[in-house]
Amino acid sequence: MKISKGMTLLEVIVALAVFSIAAVAVTKSIGDQMANLPILEERTLAQWVASNQMVEARLLQQFPELGTKNGQVELAGKDWYWRQEVIKTTDDNFRMIRVLVSDEDRFNRTVAQVSSYVHNEG
Numbered sequence: 080m081k082i083s084k085g086m087t088l089l090e091v092i093v094a095l096a097v098f099s100i101a102a103v104a105v106t107k108s109i110g111d112q113m114a115n116l117p118i119l120e121e122r123t124l125a126q127w128v129a130s131n132q133m134v135e136a137r138l139l140q141q142f143p144e145l146g147t148k149n150g151q152v153e154l155a156g157k158d159w160y161w162r163q164e165v166i167k168t169t170d171d172n173f174r175m176i177r178v179l180v181s182d183e184d185r186f187n188r189t190v191a192q193v194s195s196y197v198h199n200e201g
Contacts, residue, residue: 121182121190122190122191124154124155124157124159125159125180125181125182125190125191126180126191126193127154128152128154128159128161128180128191129161129178129179129180129191129192129193130193131152132150132152132161132163132178132180133176133178133193133195136163136176136178136195136197137176137195137197142174142197142199142200143165143174143176143197144165145165145166145167145174146164146165147162147163147164147165148162148163149161149162149163149184150163151184157182158182159180159181159182160180160181160182160183160184160186161178161179161180161181162178162179162180162181162186163176163177163178164176164177164178164179168196171199172198172199173196173197173198173199174196174197174199175194175195175196176194176195176196176197177192177193177194178192178193178194179191179192180192
């Protein structure tokens with residue numbers, strides 16, 4: 080009696096089925112990640128704009144005035160619109176600065192936002 084050491088046809092078919100299911104799952108995952116790349120790029124750029132505006136606001140030596148300022152900057156070939164809001168807090172020696180960034184000047188959609196507090200040194 081001769082013992083076979085190879086795989087049976089059924090084992091090969093099962094192995095191919097498992098491999099094909101795994102390949103489809105990997106392909107779908109890669110496709111989903113590729114579809115999200117423009118969104119991630121947009122959010123990253125908007126976050127950079129927000130961070131830059133916050134640094135500029137915090138570098139001012141004077142205690143910020145309450146109110147809102149709007150502006151526009153260009154980054155990576157795209158126009159970004161920012162809004163800086165200085166908000167009164169319960170402590171008169173502190174103010175909150177919030178920077179919102181949008182890809183359009185009406186701010187119907189905020190892409191990024193950062194907030195920070197400043198203390199009155201004077």
